[in-house]
Amino acid sequence: MSRKIIHLITANRVWRSIFRYGYPDTEENRSKVIFQTFFLHIHPVKVKTHTLKPTYTFGLGVIAFYLFAVLTITGVLLMFFYVPSVQRAYTDIQALETAVPFGMLMRNVHRWGAHLMVLFVFLHMMRVFYTGGYKYPRELNWVIGVLLWVFTLLLSFTGYLLPWDQLSFWAITVGTNIAGAAPVIGEEARTLLLGAKEVGQDALLRFYVLHVMLLPLVATVFILIHFWRIRKDGGISSPAEQNLPVP
Amino acid sequence: MELVKGTSPMVDKGPEDTVTAWPHLLLMEILAVLGVTLLLLAMGIFINAPLRELANPDVTENPAKAPWYFLNLQEMLLHMHPSLAGVIVPGAIIVLLMMVPYLDRNKADIGIWFASPKGRRLALIALIYTPPILLGLIFFNEYVVVRSIISQPELIPSWLIPLGVIGFFTGALLFIFRSFKPTFREVLVGLFTAFVVTYFITTIVSTVFRGYGMHLTWPWELPPGALTF
Ligand code: HEM
Numbered sequence: 020m021s022r023k024i025i026h027l028i029t030a031n032r033v034w035r036s037i038f039r040y041g042y043p044d045t046e047e048n049r050s051k052v053i054f055q056t057f058f059l060h061i062h063p064v065k066v067k068t069h070t071l072k073p074t075y076t077f078g079l080g081v082i083a084f085y086l087f088a089v090l091t092i093t094g095v096l097l098m099f100f101y102v103p104s105v106q107r108a109y110t111d112i113q114a115l116e117t118a119v120p121f122g123m124l125m126r127n128v129h130r131w132g133a134h135l136m137v138l139f140v141f142l143h144m145m146r147v148f149y150t151g152g153y154k155y156p157r158e159l160n161w162v163i164g165v166l167l168w169v170f171t172l173l174l175s176f177t178g179y180l181l182p183w184d185q186l187s188f189w190a191i192t193v194g195t196n197i198a199g200a201a202p203v204i205g206e207e208a209r210t211l212l213l214g215a216k217e218v219g220q221d222a223l224l225r226f227y228v229l230h231v232m233l234l235p236l237v238a239t240v241f242i243l244i245h246f247w248r249i250r251k252d253g254g255i256s257s258p259a260e261q262n263l264p265v266p
Numbered sequence: 267m268e269l270v271k272g273t274s275p276m277v278d279k280g281p282e283d284t285v286t287a288w289p290h291l292l293l294m295e296i297l298a299v300l301g302v303t304l305l306l307l308a309m310g311i312f313i314n315a316p317l318r319e320l321a322n323p324d325v326t327e328n329p330a331k332a333p334w335y336f337l338n339l340q341e342m343l344l345h346m347h348p349s350l351a352g353v354i355v356p357g358a359i360i361v362l363l364m365m366v367p368y369l370d371r372n373k374a375d376i377g378i379w380f381a382s383p384k385g386r387r388l389a390l391i392a393l394i395y396t397p398p399i400l401l402g403l404i405f406f407n408e409y410v411v412v413r414s415i416i417s418q419p420e421l422i423p424s425w426l427i428p429l430g431v432i433g434f435f436t437g438a439l440l441f442i443f444r445s446f447k448p449t450f451r452e453v454l455v456g457l458f459t460a461f462v463v464t465y466f467i468t469t470i471v472s473t474v475f476r477g478y479g480m481h482l483t484w485p486w487e488l489p490p491g492a493l494t495f
Contacts, residue, residue, distance in 0.1 A: 049286040059292070065284040066291050069377070078298035085299050089306065109320045116317070127310035134495060135306070137335045141465075148366075148458055149389075151376040151451065158367035165363050172335060179333050188321035190494050194332040197339055200348030217323065258377035259283070265371050 069257040079143035086136040093129040103227035108183035177230035337472035346428035388456030396463040
């Protein structure tokens with residue numbers, strides 16, 4: 020019965036035009052599924068068994084990436100209902116929660132997902148540090164990672180202002196005051212970020228543009244380089260590399 | 267197997283050390299994704315994101331807190347000069363973290379959690395050493411207050427004492443490490459642990475143990491606007 024259904028679905032030209040290989044239960048089809056599928060070809064066809072030990076990576080990098088993806092999708096959905104103006108921002112959020120189907124859930128998932136991402140990126144950094152995953156030839160990927168950590172914090176911070184309530188207003192006021200404490204250029208840096216001396220319409224617009232355009236683009240590019248480097252560095256680190264010479 | 271030229275992690279490794287990414291790796295990834303999806307949906311259904319009154323520049327929040335992940339910086343702000351707490355210390359941490367792989371070039375312990383049993387011990391020492399000192403300093407500056415002992419010249423309470431305290435306790439930790447005759451990597455593991463513990467404790471204290479005027483309180487006595495999640 021189930022065989023018949025599977026045959027019905029897969030033995031036709033449309034299916035075959037999408038998947039140009041059979042069910043991945045042979046060595047050949049298992050490699051084809053990876054390198055002929057756009058979304059999978061980021062993986063190597065074969066991985067070291069050590070990579071798969073759950074207690075080595077704890078899946079933390081994958082989780083960080085998945086959270087980023089969820090945030091991108093829920094974030095785009097939220098953009099349909101939000102205008103970054105001091106007149107509208109707050110009431111838009113109220114309307115989102117009460118009048119938009121699943122609006123509250125959308126906002127909740129975006130918010131808690133952002134907090135979780137901050138947490139999981141840090142845990143991932145701890146994992147890499149404690150297993151020595153930053154060592155040759157992965158130095159640059161570690162540096163890219165540190166930058167990704169900073170971008171994650173900035174993404175979260177710029178989003179925090181957008182609901183335009185007391186919580187966001189004062190959190191951003193305090194947060195940007197911290198940045199304003201930089202020696203010499205502090206005051207200028209703060210004004211550049213806020214577009215004015217105080218948090219107001221200019222700041223809301225700047226934070227919005229940073230949050231929905233600039234920072235996501237920059238983070239995406241760095242995540243792609245991060246993944247590219249993992250492949251070029253021979254996959255995930257493992258004890259098998261211990262005797263390799265370091266140039 | 268193709269021929270591999272030069273040094274690659276796969277040299278001298280038989281094919282038996284590898285498995286196909288499908289289904290082995292993909293299955294693990296799907297499990298992680300499903301787990302996070304369930305967690306996020308549960309959180310999204312049961313806990314609502316906060317939305318307080320409309321922003322009002324004329325009504326100052328008390329306490330006025332940054333988002334929780336910057337409260338470690340705001341905690342430091344209570345104890346030292348703003349430039350030091352808000353810019354110099356975090357900047358130095360980022361630069362030091364980036365330098366780590368260029369300083370620690372020995373691959374002898376790659377892929378081993380905490381480098382070695384000795385590394386694990388140094389991490390444990392840092393884990394036990396840091397909290398009492400940190401909490402002691404926080405309590406001291408809350409109930410005794412450095413500035414009530416010496417407030418002039420300004421340089422002393424805002425720069426010299428904090429830098430001196432950081433330097434002294436880091437130095438003391440390194441001194442304890444020395445008796446174990448550790449490798450450079452093992453020292454790094456211990457120091458990184460002290461950083462992580464400091465990072466978490468300052469974040470937690472400032473998030474759930476600081477209320478009106480950023481003074482210490484119990485989590486159940488926090489004023490309504492004090493949780494910046
Ligand atoms: C947006 C944030 C990030 C994403 C999506 C991400 C994703 C990943 C993924 C999927 C892996 C594969 C192995 C694993 O899951 O552990 C990985 C490895 C790695 N990551 Fe990240 N990462 C992020 C941030 C960071 C940070 C903050 C650091 C360090 C400061 C870092 C440094 C590294 C290094 C060095 C590796 C290779 C580790 C090894 O070979 O053992 N990454 N990353």
